[in-house]
Amino acid sequence: MAATASTACAVTAMGLAASPAAASPAAPAAQQTAEPGQSCTAADLGKRHPIIKSTDVAPTITHFKGWYVTEGSTGNQTVNTNTTETISVSVGLNGTVQGSFAVEALGMVGASLGLNVQVNYTSTSSTSQSISWNFRLPGYYGLYKGTKKVTGTYGSLNCNRVQQGDDSHALKWVEGPDSGSFTTYTTLEEGAVRCEDKVPANSIMAKAQTLLDCGSATAKHAAGPVPSAKATAARHAAESETKATRSTKSAPATAPTTRAALNCGSDAYRIHVPGKPLNWSAPLLANEGIRLRESNFTSAHLDNWRLCNVTENNGVLEATLWNWGNGGCATIAAQNAPNERAALQTTTCTEDDLQRFYIYRDVPGSNKIGIQNKHTGYMIGHDRYADGEFLRQYSSGRQDGTGTYDLVKV
Structure with missing residues (x-):
């Protein structure tokens, strides 16, 4: 048997x-x-x-x-x-x-x-x-x-x-x-x-x-x-x-609507494509995409950003990016959070983790940075260098190096 x-x-x-x-x-x-x-x-x-x-x-x-x-x-x-x-x-x-x-x-x-x-x-x-x-x-x-x-x-x-x-x-x-x-x-x-x-x-x-x-x-x-x-x-x-x-x-996500009270630094910055004239510019209206634009005197400070509620852990900065021109904060829309290439937007500041970003820095003396959304973990970059091109999130970043920017004080 x-x-x-x-x-x-x-x-x-x-x-x-x-x-x-x-x-x-x-x-x-x-x-x-x-x-x-x-x-x-x-x-x-x-x-x-x-x-x-x-x-x-x-x-x-x-x-x-x-x-x-x-x-x-x-x-x-x-x-x-x-x-x-x-x-x-x-x-x-x-x-x-x-x-x-x-x-x-x-x-x-x-x-x-x-x-x-x-x-x-x-x-x-x-x-x-x-x-x-x-x-x-x-x-x-x-x-x-x-x-x-x-x-x-x-x-x-x-x-x-x-x-x-x-x-x-x-x-x-x-x-x-x-x-x-x-x-x-x-x-x-x-x-x-x-x-x-x-x-x-x-x-x-x-x-x-x-x-x-x-x-x-x-x-x-x-x-x-x-x-x-x-x-x-x-x-x-x-x-x-x-x-x-x-x-x-x-279950549908419930988006908070109360505007957060931000503790922002007094310095304003432009976020440049290194060695190029185009930089991050917010739209006049909230909930629209952040694009690459050339700075000019009529930009109404849409290309000016302040770092708010800044913390630092093991050399990595965490901050909210507040736009001087439209008063909104950079974010990834909740419904687009899982999506590769979702566009970066500005919206009412709420201190949600979708509005928080890690900033990785070059050695002192250099302005070069990389930017990562805290909630999604995705890095910020752009598909191509062109006027009006959206800033987007990429799970591994841009492997051609186009996700590296210059943070330049105005």
């Missing part, structure tokens, strides 16, 4: 490897473009790279069904499984995967773990899935689809001035203030497992075997297809969690 059980396990394992539906795109080889403490240049001030801080890999069953096979009912059967958990790939606050920063982060996760993980937005199926299986032996089976769920946290590396031991300064890649979490998963597998099968510890198959609830009366005496009690409970819990998540995501 022991030999028979072993044979059944081997058949199940081969079925996993042979499943054509399990194919998944391989993660691209991650290339670490920056290391903490490594030197950077002024052209890197507007760039950002991920750094993986923690990872956790957990075998996870996405679909399951307990199925009793009697002596006379062996052979090929198709069984509809129930959803136990839906896994969605996400990076950061977006609940999805957008921009090069997220793809680079997930690529680094896969490379560090030696796993092929999903690097683009996708999710496992949330509907019932059928599994066709050749049951060669009678017994109580758990039919399943599953994967390895990979979660963890990341930070970002930004270029900034660092004071050295001799009191001089240098530009180095340092861990920035922003961080977040990620979720992804590996190749999907499907199979069948019995209570008596010997399976590898901490495997997807072993996880399915625990859902089979082998000590239950169902496993010992069931006379027909019966779902595992644990699987049913897990499914209900997953469905409740999914509904709660959807409810949270669908």
